[in-house]
Amino acid sequence: MKYNSIVIKVASLLISLHLVGCTTMERTIELWPKDNIPNQKETNIEEVHEQRDILRISKVQKPTLEVFLPENAKANGKAVLIFPGGGYGILAYDWEGTDVARFLADRGIAGIVVKYRLPSDETQTDKHNVPLIDAQRAIKMVRSRAGEWSINKNEIGIIGFSAGGHLASTLGTKYNNRVYESIDEIDKESARPDFMVLMYPVITMGQETHLGSRNNLLGKEPSEKMIQEYSSQFHINSETPPTYLVHAMDDEVVPVANSEYFHSMFNVKATAKSELYLFEKGGHGFGLAQDDPILRKWPINLIDWINSL
Template sequence: MKFISIKRYLIVVMSLTVFGCASKERVIELWPEGKIPNHIKTEEKEVHEQTNILRIKNVQTPTIEVFLPDESNATGKAMLIFPGGGYGLLAYDWEGTDIAKFLNNHGIAGIVVKYRLPSDKTQTKKHTVPLIDAQRAIRLVRSRAEDWNIDKNEIGIIGFSAGGHVASTLGTQYNKNVYEPIDKIDELSARPDFMALIYPVITMGEKTHKGSKKKLLGENPSEALVNAYSNHLHINKETPVTFLVHAIDDKAVPKENSEFFHGLMSTQGEGMSSLYLYKKGGHGFSLAKEKPHLKEWSKKLISWVNELESD
């Protein structure tokens, strides 16, 4: 009997070990060592601050963190997640890993992108850096789609606040040449198949979030640079179908950001966008778990994603 107990114990331990390995989140660097584009090596260190939210600053090594749903309910769809933080930090769990786990519950792979933030110390053309990392991230996911049980034609993106600006930049400028290819991964398409923009920064004009604009473009950017990163101006027939959410009382990022994008999707794009405006909600509400009237946005997102057809 004692032998049987020990044997059973070992089987349980081995099973738990295997399960742990299978379910463990994968963290993968975007770039091979020493080949990060537009990167100046300095003594600057990446900072992680954990209070009620995990805030990451001074990102030095951009990564993706991969959360895969259980195979039994996997839909084959995936979404890359771009947390916000005004281009000064990343609200990494609040608008990142929490979102990935939510998506997993609905059979969607959630991939959190820890992208570099604009920096005058570690970059030259700092305004190009978030897009550089975003393009690489979606190409990397597409290169691993088969390994992760993902349909390479059903890879979307979701971004919050300044992360929504990163996402909308990728969605409208996925084919912009912002770095030299370094390997076969860079031969793959960087076009998202669909995108969700949650209280996003879209324009760099009058209705922008001033903090994000300053961090990304500097103190006195030229009109050309402002237009280059006002993403509603870059919508065309190839812009992916888009889901937008904004609160009317958002004091940080005016609702007009989402309205500009939605409006031009109907004229310059294929008209394939859905905009949900909420009377109250403010800014930075993420999944809005404590706000019954507002948390419905996430249910609408899942329904919207599930209705999309693969190209």
């Protein structure tokens, strides 16, 4: 019996040492308690995963956080929530999600992918609020688990790609908007990001928008009031967090004017700093761009910017 006890203790120690040496720790957490997801209808619709060149997820019914924590020796206490793009119709989940999370975790920053619900008349009421509902809940949940995950509550940022950039910019300018009723202690946390990164983002819902994103979020004939309400450049104020924008000038899907609108309005309204980086070529949806000798510089430059805050 004594011998068995020693073996168990040694095995436990080896397991602990193995976990400490791992480059990342991964876990998936549901955003909402079971049967208490705001603004959700009961249906038989199920989530769809389609793996081709990238993993496309649609019809999200149970939003989650997928958490990638850095190795203890590398961790710097910072975290970034990641909102993949996909025109509010799908989520480019690995290309603009888990790949980015692993990149961040390898550099000491917790990367947390938000699998948010996509607007749907079939499964939701007031569909235009649903992505923001999940985004607010996501950052509150990360703050509520900050101690457990060795994250500094005051160093939690967000990054969004394309339509995910629209959601990130909406969260960064509307973190105080009450879009759902509080349900637990998590909702007492702040939803304000400490910094924002907007990658080839949809910003305006006006003429220079990405029409697919606007149709999916607001419908095909939104009122002028709704267009104004969901054009993020109009909601920047003195409390909007510092922002880093990246766009390619030859983007034919989301015009570069979107980033320019946000950046120029930021300089007028905000007290923090906004930095806009434009690439001459790159098109749309380049992600980490690891195969492009020019574009691939943006993630490294971003790390320097985050660490300088």
